[in-house]
Amino acid sequence: MKQGIFYAVGVGAGDPMDMTLRAKAVLEQADIIVTPIPKAGGTSAAYAIAAQAADLSHAERLDILFPMQAHNDYRERLRSGVLQPVCAALDSGRQVAMVTLGDVSVYSTASYVRQLLAEKGYATQVIAGVPSFCAGAAKAQQSLCENSESLQILPAVHSREAVETALEQFDNLVVMKAGRAMAWLLPLLRERGLLEHTTMLRDVGMPSEYIGKPELEPYSYFTTLLIKGGDL
Amino acid sequence: MKQGIFYAVGVGAGDPMDMTLRAKAVLEQADIIVTPIPKAGGTSAAYAIAAQAADLSHAERLDILFPMQAHNDYRERLRSGVLQPVCAALDSGRQVAMVTLGDVSVYSTASYVRQLLAEKGYATQVIAGVPSFCAGAAKAQQSLCENSESLQILPAVHSREAVETALEQFDNLVVMKAGRAMAWLLPLLRERGLLEHTTMLRDVGMPSEYIGKPELEPYSYFTTLLIKGGDL
Numbered sequence: 001m002k003q004g005i006f007y008a009v010g011v012g013a014g015d016p017m018d019m020t021l022r023a024k025a026v027l028e029q030a031d032i033i034v035t036p037i038p039k040a041g042g043t044s045a046a047y048a049i050a051a052q053a054a055d056l057s058h059a060e061r062l063d064i065l066f067p068m069q070a071h072n073d074y075r076e077r078l079r080s081g082v083l084q085p086v087c088a089a090l091d092s093g094r095q096v097a098m099v100t101l102g103d104v105s106v107y108s109t110a111s112y113v114r115q116l117l118a119e120k121g122y123a124t125q126v127i128a129g130v131p132s133f134c135a136g137a138a139k140a141q142q143s144l145c146e147n148s149e150s151l152q153i154l155p156a157v158h159s160r161e162a163v164e165t166a167l168e169q170f171d172n173l174v175v176m177k178a179g180r181a182m183a184w185l186l187p188l189l190r191e192r193g194l195l196e197h198t199t200m201l202r203d204v205g206m207p208s209e210y211i212g213k214p215e216l217e218p219y220s221y222f223t224t225l226l227i228k229g230g231d232l
Numbered sequence: 233m234k235q236g237i238f239y240a241v242g243v244g245a246g247d248p249m250d251m252t253l254r255a256k257a258v259l260e261q262a263d264i265i266v267t268p269i270p271k272a273g274g275t276s277a278a279y280a281i282a283a284q285a286a287d288l289s290h291a292e293r294l295d296i297l298f299p300m301q302a303h304n305d306y307r308e309r310l311r312s313g314v315l316q317p318v319c320a321a322l323d324s325g326r327q328v329a330m331v332t333l334g335d336v337s338v339y340s341t342a343s344y345v346r347q348l349l350a351e352k353g354y355a356t357q358v359i360a361g362v363p364s365f366c367a368g369a370a371k372a373q374q375s376l377c378e379n380s381e382s383l384q385i386l387p388a389v390h391s392r393e394a395v396e397t398a399l400e401q402f403d404n405l406v407v408m409k410a411g412r413a414m415a416w417l418l419p420l421l422r423e424r425g426l427l428e429h430t431t432m433l434r435d436v437g438m439p440s441e442y443i444g445k446p447e448l449e450p451y452s453y454f455t456t457l458l459i460k461g462g463d464l
Contacts, residue, residue, distance in 0.1 A: 010366075012252065018360060021256065021285055022249035053253055103362070105369035105376040106383070114373065128250060128362045128370035130335070134242075137337035138360035141346065144337040150394060151338070151385040159380050166382075 010129020014205020156181035242361020246437020368433035388413035
């Protein structure tokens with residue numbers, strides 16, 4: 001029997017026009033769109049973005065709950081059977097595409113889903129997307145790395161020590177998921193004279209977008225700091 | 233007088249379908265496409281990719297020579313007057329788009345061009361693209377970073393010490409422009425037991441594409457290594 005293919009699709013960082021031609025093509029031919037939602041009855045930011053650039057009207061939508069909580073073991077959750085409807089769809093030969101913000105290979109739940117399905121023997125493909133730090137750097141018209149400079153990407157969630165270590169010696173540093181960490185990140189950057197070398201990106205591509213000097217409020221999960229050290 | 237806008241456009245890492253919807257739209261409305269070429273009479277990989285996905289037939293093409301040599305000071309070269317035709321076009325109100333492989337913010341010459349034009353007072357915009365390491369990770373169906381892992385991106389050109397330092401302590405490491413460095417990179421990875429955790433990406437999206445275990449030959453400028461340390 002013909003088996004379906006699971007596509008993990010990066011839709012870019014907030015702006016529908018940042019979607020790739022392949023992401024649009026794959027989503028428009030999919031039978032089922034899997035959308036990660038943060039709470040029951042909630043909406044998927046990734047789906048909303050995709051729906052603005054691609055015609056998703058013919059596809060069935062399948063929500064899967066992924067609470068945005070630190071220390072949440074998504075792999076464990078996925079093994080609990082939440083993927084059963086996805087497996088059933090693939091078994092019946094249907095094409096299933098899961099949307100994810102940014103790029104699939106950068107902190108994405110779709111990456112775990114794909115891996116578990118591949119382990120079960122399903123055919124999978126990954127459709128790359130523009131990661132949020134690239135989308136943000138474009139909007140801020142800044143380079144992330146030049147010449148022989150390095151680029152380090154760190155999530156601020158439960159890793160203050162890692163951020164402090166990175167600030168000891170770096171060329172360019174991107175701190176992702178910085179929202180809740182701003183309370184200690186801001187004083188740290190001020191102390192090290194790095195505030196004027198830092199650009200804050202919040203909700204890139206969304207109506208609440210902010211690009212500019214770092215500030216504490218309002219809180220957003222999608223907060224990224226670009227810190228330039230190359231010229232220091 | 234109306235002045236044109238300069239767009240630095242990332243076209244993705246080799247596959248035309250990796251271009252974003254905005255890159256296609258901007259290139260199709262541009263009056264002039266600036267293409268970086270590695271030698272006189274040479275071709276531009278970025279232009280070839282863009283031309284497969286976007287209709288560029290109405291745009292004038294303007295080649296600018298950027299020799300791919302280490303220690304080449306592109307900024308100095310750009311200040312020498314090579315941008316004069318671009319400035320003239322912008323002064324006459326024409327829209328100018330420069331194509332670049334991957335993303336504009338990641339080791340791109342277009343980023344220097346944009347910066348110099350902005351310094352001269354021209355309006356500029358950056359159109360983000362899928363960087364080569366994301367395109368490669370997608371093809372290899374690997375994640376670059378998960379959970380609280382960090383990601384470090386390093387160019388191998390003239391920075392063996394930096395690579396060795398990074399290998400001392402890392403979660404995930406991407407070594408770009410690794411082609412000529414493979415002669416010392418391969419023994420180094422073997423010595424540290426990292427060969428089996430390394431995926432080599434060469435000419436991603438091009439006919440000569442290779443994704444698999446690291447190997448020495450043939451040499452390509454577009455060689456990237458993905459090294460996973462998170463599970464070690």
